[in-house]
Every structure is written in structure tokens, then in C-alpha cells.
Amino acid sequence: MTETKPISIPEGRQAWEAALEGGKLRDSEFTSLSGSTLEVVYGPEDAPGDPAKDLGWPGQFPFTRGVHPSMYRGRLWTMRQFAGFGTARETNERFKFLLDHGQTGLSVAFDFPTLMGRDGDDEMCRGEVGQVGVAISSLADMEQLFDGIPMNEVSTSMTINGPAPILLAFYIACAERRGLDPAVLQGTVQNDILKEYQAQHAWLVPPEPALRMITDVMEYCSEHVPKWNTISISGYHIREAGSTAAQELAFTLANGLEYVRRGIERGMDVDSFAPRLSFFFDSHLDFFEEIAKFRAARRIWARKMREEFGAKDPRSWKLRFHTQTAGVSLTAQQPENNIVRTAYEAMAAVLGGTQSLHTNSMDETLSLPTEKAVKIALRTQQIIAEETEVVHVADPLGGSYYVEALTDKMERDAQAYFDEIERRGGVVPSIDSGYFQKEIHDSALSYQRAVENGSKKVVGVNCYSEGEESLEIELHRIRPEVEAEAFKGLASLRADRNATRATAALDEIRTACNSKANLLQAFITAAHADCTLGEISQVLRDEFGDYIEPKIL
């Protein structure tokens, strides 16, 4: 027997390139979902990094390979399905349904009036109460939402931003009314206002006062609610608004770094609040690009926190994140296909090392999800966790030439954006000039054009479509009485409360706005006095002014 001598890698490459030459290729642009050009194959020269410096091991700086040494062997990710609709009572029932089916954390979706800091009986809110989430206008509503749910045991995520400090105040006050010490509360409030101006557009006041309130939350919680994640710095909405993966990564981290700067400027020790910052990313359909994005996010954050901000606590270096599968990737056409899309996206999030995950339901492009659709979405996660066996190995794609090359590229692209933002005077001036908004819009438009000219394919939309199809899935509709019930609830709340105490609490907020007092503290007092969300928000609007978006078109 003679041993076959392998040809060297460079020689092999030459031979391979020659073989490639003249070969027939399919008609495709061979680009990533974000539009970057991809090679036919990746090799060692495409990922020239230093493994000791750039990768390490799971649980080690710079955490490219994950934040825990054992990853999912220690603990699976939290399966956290976002839910909320109609009244607090109805959402409470859905929460109990989800907990009964094995969900391990709660995630509250609020309706637009709540997200915009308005009460359900506000004239601006006709037709919107309870539509896309639950309407929570007061402490009383919050009590009903968590009725029969042990607040000291579940972890709760609240997706709200502009009025986030007020809703957090309702939650803390709710626990206090039950006799619980807020120190036991676990959960997350999104509280990420910067991306609201950039992408999602549910703001309450202009950026500077909003940042002040967020810093107040970081300060208050580091002392009184130490297990609470004070900001969930979110790329999800940036991506859903149309950004590329690199823009999602870069803008989100830039926002995160801005919050850290604000905390430090307030005089806080970076390690006193940074461990409570968490992140929230989108998981889209380009499997490897997404995994690279998650890995790059951890590495960039660790380096910035340690090297730029001098954080010493390793917990400050670790980027922990929640993931939601991409709502924008779902189609109204042939909605059952969405189950498949979501499964791939969920798998990418798991292989990317997420700490918690929401999987979208197949019917979400049509309306709020039905119970059946929600259950399938949750089962998708359970199948990954229990049947695929991918969970046993940490960072299974680490060392893949392709994934490492993409991870490096993500980091470079993000740095280029950081430099550009810096050149524009920082995050807030870049918001004021519409820079982020324009970048996102341009990406959204070029993707839309790619779909319409057929260079990007969407099954059921621009290929394999079945013409006019009648929808065969059942839709979830909001009861028409929800609005009237909100009116009634608010009317009786205002009638029954101690009016003097409520007015005094609102005055206290007004005073706090114009001093250095902690606003979260003032909101908690107002929550106990049964002041409503709309009343508190109005004081803030009066004192801080409205925000008007810049023109970008």
C-alpha cells in the first residue's frame, strides 16, 4: 500500500480555482441576505485571526464562543413567548396557558396606547386599545395582569420603551402591594429608547430627557432591584425596519455603548450597572450570517467594555441576549411555510448561543397569533432542545472557516459604523440628523427592489406562488368590548382614588423633572397613588416637550 501524499493547501487552491473556471453556475447573485458577496468556499486564509485572542473558550473573554462554560448543558435557554392582547384579564389567562405548557418566562406585549404613554380612554387611541398587546393604564391593570402568578418566581420581560420607567414603576409597586421586596424581582424591561428614534418610533419625549430617565432606572435598580435587567438593548426593531445584519449589530451596540457612557457620566461605577444590561437581536433567514452576528456581538461588547470602559467585573463583559425570529421574514401567502422559516431562524439563534428565545407564530402577518399557532411556535423550540441534539456542544460552528470569516467581517463592518457615528458627533446627533433612519430606509428599499426584480427569492411570493389563495387559518380577533371596558375601568379608578394624593404625586414628578431627583422613585410613588400612565406621561410631555421625527425621505 502506498500512502497518498496530500497536495499543499495553496497548491490545492490553485487547482481548485482552475477547476472552477468555466464551470456552469446557476443564475444567482450568490449574496448574503444583507447583500454582501459570498465566496464559493472559505479557507484558512479567510479567517486568519488568533484563536487565543479572538475566540478563547466558552465562558472566556472575549466570549465569542458563548458566555457560559457549559452552554446549554448547564441550562437551556429561556423559552419566552411574547404575548398580550385585549384586557389585562385576558392576557393573564394566556400567560397561565403558556406557563401550563412549559414556558419558563413571561413576556408582555403592550398595545399602542400603552407604548405611547396614553390611557385607553384617550381620544388619540380610538380603535387601538388592546389590539396588538395588552392595555395597561394603571397599577390596578398591572395587578390584574399578574393575578395568581408568583412574581417572585417567574421572570418577566416587558417590551416597552418611551414610558418604560412608568410601567416598571407599576410592576415594582404591584410587588410591593403584595408584600414582596422588589429585590426578588427578576426580569427585563426593554427601556431602549435610542432604537425607538432610529426604527420603532414609540417615543414619549425627546432623546436627552429620555436618556436621563433611563439612567435613573439604572441607578435605582442597581440599588433596589438588583436582579432586574434595566435595558434590553434591541437590534430587533432596527432589523425589522429593514436594516442589514451588520447595521443591526452596529447600531445596537452603538446604542449600548451610549447607555454605558451615560451611566458613567452620572458618576456610577461601570460594574455597578453594566452586568444588568442585556441585548435583544433578530434571527433572520441567513443562517450563517446570523450566527456570525451573534458571535461578533459578544466579542465586540467584551472588548469595548473591558478595553474602552475599563470594566473589571467579567459579568460586565458578557453580552447576554434574547432572540426573536424575524417577523419580516414571514409571509401572508402560504402561512404554514412560516413554521419552517421560524425553525431555521430559531436554530441559528441556538447555535449562536442565545439566552432566551421567542419563536414567531405562523399567522403573525395576518393578525395576533391564535393559541394553536403559538403552541406550534413553542414546540419548535422544544424540538430543537429535546430532539436535535445540537444543544450538547457549545459553539458548534466555531472554527468553521466560513463562520469565522463572517464573524470577523461583522466586527469590521460594525467598527466602520462606530467610526461613522463618531464622525457625526455621536448617537444622539446622528438620530437628530436622521442618519440611522436613512441608512435603514435605504437598506429596506434595496431589499424590496431585490425581491421585486427576483434577485432575492421568497417562496410563495415571487416563486412557487399559488395565485390568489384563500386563507385557511383561523384568525384571532380582539373583542370589540375591550375599549369600553378600558373606559369603565379608568373611570372607576379615577372616581375611587384619593384625588389629593394623586395630584400631589403628579406634582412631585413635575418637580423631579426639573431637579436631579430620581424619576423612577417618583413614578413608584405615583403608581401607589393610582395615577394613570396617561397622566404621568402628560406631565413628562409638558415638562420635556414632544419629539418630532426628522425628515429623511
Next chain:
Amino acid sequence: MSERRIRVLVAKPGLDGHDRGAKTVASVLRDHGMEVVYTGLHKTPAMIAEIAMQEDVDVVGLSILSGAHMELFPRVRKELVERGLDHVLMVGGGIIPGDDMQVLEEDGFAKLFGPGTNTDSIAEYIQTEISKRWAAEEAQA
């Protein structure tokens, strides 16, 4: 002499801040040679009708993803009619179930576009409808 151009108002009624679709459609209509006025976010039905009147638009396009279309769309329509703008072509888009589309189309909306609609087809639809109307106007004059 200038030629006549189609003027379109792209409006976001209600509280929802999802403007990806509205801005995309606005850009595409511009690329089809139309003059597009964009309202910005969070507009009441009365504000939208007032803008439509001041801007003398041929088309009002509403975009909504908050589920409040059955409340807000008819109210915009009513406000337009009150201002004598019933001739304006009304279209809309967003997450709107088929049954609702049917109701709205019976209620004075010319056409509603669901998720996944090709944006060029929206532009073509508007061009066809408006040229019909202009031809009818000319025939009358």
C-alpha cells in the same frame, strides 16, 4: 408648460410607528414619477384629511399595522367626504385580514393591499385609476 403629475398623500393614521412599508411605497411611487407627500407618524383622521385638502392630492394611501384599520380607515374616509374630497382615490395597506378588506372596499376604499404586495403593482394600479379619472374629466370639460 408643466405637465400634470399625480399627487399622492402617504399617511400613517393612529399610534403605530411601523413606517417601513409607508416609506418604501412612498419611495417607489416617487420612482414612478408621482409627487408624494408623506405625513410622518401618528396622525389623526382629521389631520390626514386636512393635509389631503391643503395638498390637493389625487390619492390618499393609508398604512397601518396596529389592527385599528376598521376604526381609523372609515374615519379618514368620513373626514375626507366632509371636506368635499370624495373624489380622491383611497387606497390602504398593512396587516388587514381579507374580510376586513372586503368591508372597506365596499365602504369607499378603491383598493387594499396586503403583506407581500409587489410595490410596482401599487404604482401601476394608481396610474391606471388616475388616468381613467383624468380622461373622464377631460371628456367632461
Next chain:
Amino acid sequence: MISWAENGNTRFPETLEAIWFQVGRARRMGITGPPGAGKSTLVNELARMIREEESTVGILAVDPSSPLSGGALLGDRIRMEDRTADSGVFIRSMASRGSHGGMARAAVDAMDVMDAFGMHDVLVETVGVGQAEYDVVAAADTVLVVLCPGAGDGVQAMKSGLLELADVIAINKCDLPGADRLTSDMQEAVHLRTAGRDRWASPVVQCSAGKHEGVDDVLAAIKSHREHLSDKLPDHRRKKRIQQVRQVVGEGLDEAIWKTGGYGEQVEAMLGSGITPYAAASRVTQIILKSAQENQSNEFEA
């Protein structure tokens, strides 16, 4: 009616005739400056202050058309959103469209219409990038040029001739670094142009429209320019109208010569005989002038 003006609809001139007696009462202000200087925000604030004085306001916001498609995205209203609900404010967005002269004329027509319909103040806003936009604002009584540190720097403004138009210069976003420098540069530039001459020295005013600061100073400067203008105003306006008439005559002649006069064929023949375009133009001009002189006596007697 504004649409008729924009579209060159023949109903416009006769309708204008009917309301002409009401035109001429409004104070007209032109606002221009580089993109990103915060013009719309400042216009919004000025409108708010004018409203507080119980005056009605018409705003004409001109945005460029896309040279490729001819379409336009008109988004200036976004920054004026809190004025939309106010019935004393009328906002109209206008695309610049293809022809430069056409836009300037349509904008003047739109201002006339707003004036006739009783707006006390008419504000026209353009992005200061070209001659056409300058023509628009120049038709106003008072021209406000808005600059801000960084975005559109002063050197650029001076080069582009923007400053020669300015009756008032507002330095917006004055809390940004570089504002004081820009202010003194502009003051210097104004001084160089006006010192020792009997000319209006344009005040340079700092403001931060987004923060509601200094806008009253801008308005005060505008008012002082108006006072300065007061007895010269009729003359000032007449000059603008002469320009307008010249322009309409030019357009009318153009149409008469090329569309209905049949000169196109004649020129084609001349060029076919091998003469230069200039020689052809000179011959056409002579023919037209001659025919005009022949008709002149009866025209003026009639």
C-alpha cells in the same frame, strides 16, 4: 388653484384675474439654506409665533423633483406637524419639477393665491441649492437664509451667492460647536459687503429652533427689515412683477414660435443649408422682430 398653476392649466390666469384685487396684502418671506440646516423646524416655529400674534400663515414648502423619474418626495410637513391641526395655517408642498422658470412661476402664483385667500403672512421655503430655488425666495419681500454649524458651512454659503440674497441670516442649532465662529464669519461677510454704503446690513441672528430658543430674535430681525423696506416695498414688488411678466412673455413667445409658429421647420431648413446655429438664430430673431414691428402700430392703437 395652486395645482392649476403648477400644471400650467389655462384656467389659472382667468381665475387669478377674479381674485387679483385681493393680492398684495400679505407679507412675503422666503426661507432658504443648505439641507439639514433646520429650515422646516424654524419655519414651524416662526409660524407658531406669527399665529400667536393672531395672523394667519400660508407656507409653501418646495422640494426638488427627482431628475430621473420626475417624481418627488415631499416631507417638509413632518417637521411642521403641530401646525397641521391649526386652521389658521395652510401648508402646501410643491415639487420643483423639470423647468426652472416653471417652478419659480408656480411658486409665485401659489403665493398670490395664498395672499388672495387672506393669509397675512406667506412663507416660502426652499433648499438653497440652485438658481431656480433662489428665484423663488427672491420673489419674497424678505429673504431669510438659514445656516447651521457643520452641515452647510459658511464658506459654501458665500461661494454659492446665498448671502447676497439674505436680508436676515439665522444661525440655527446655535448650541452646536462652531456656531459662534460661523456667526462672526457671517457678520464679517455682511460687513464687507455693506460697510460705508447705503445698504441694508443683514443682521446675523443665532437661534435653536428645535429648542424654541432665539426664534423671537429672528422674527424681530425680519420685522426690522420690513420696516426698513416699508416705503420701498411697492417699488421692490413692482420689480419682481416685471421679472414675472418677462418670464411669462418669454414662455409665451417660446410656445408661439416653436409650437404654433412653424419656425421649427424653417430652422431645420436653414441648418440643412449649412449655416451655423448662431446664424440661424440671428435670422429667426430678425424675422420675428420685423413681423412684430409691422404689427406694432395697430396693436397699441387698439
